[in-house]
Amino acid sequence: MGLHRRLRPLTVAHLNNLPGPCEGCVFWETPDPHEVRCGSACDPERARQWHSTVLREWGACGLVAFENDEVLGFIKYAPPAYLPQIANLPGRLPESRCVVLACMHIRDDARQHGLGTLLLRAALRDLVMRGERTVFACGVETTADMTAQPMIGVDFLLRNGFNIAHPHPSYPLLRLDLKSLVAWTENIEAVLDSLRIPLRRSARMPTPSVESRGVSE
DSSP states (O other): OOEEEEEEEOOOOGGOOSSOTTTBBBBOOOSSSSSSTTTTBBBBHHHHHHHHHHHHTTTOOEEEEEETTOOOOOOOOOOGGGGGGGGGGGSOOSSSEEEEEEEEEEOGTTTTHHHHHHHHHHHHHHHHTTTTOOOEEEEEEEEEEETTSEEEEHHHHHHOOEEEOOOOOOEEEEOOOOOOOOSOOOHHHHHHOOOOOOOOOOOOOSSOOOOOOOOOO
């Protein structure tokens, strides 16, 4: 079977195959304070219900990148009403009409090849097409391994047009005005298909395991 990469909306059907420390992670979906770590709040059934609710009331809450039937990575976003954990983090959203980028995880052997940038760009284009105006993200300032971080790296966000809206030594709040974006004309799936990602293939059948890593370019 030849190489075929594609982007698809994030749905309940993808939850069991997402890269990340906990397939049922609900860090962002719960209002109670938790350790800032992927999997610090884990409830697979609640995760499924949350995705179903957001899809029904607002629409798809993210994008998944596939190579054939394997998940390479995903990005998740939603209005802040669906991500109550944002209230426990530094900074306060100054706008009620906005979207929050919650997290992005990329498979270990797919990192450092431009997939993160492509997922972010596809997500922003999706939000522009849906009429959204502003995107916020609670970034993480760290030089450590991003594997278990439920946020997106600050440096990555700054390189992709975000600005600091509320400074903090560990978790600054960043903002991007979607009206400031230049229209993208490239075929994002064609760019995805052209990325040179040297994936490791598992001999275990029928489905290779998915290792967890955090955000990268």
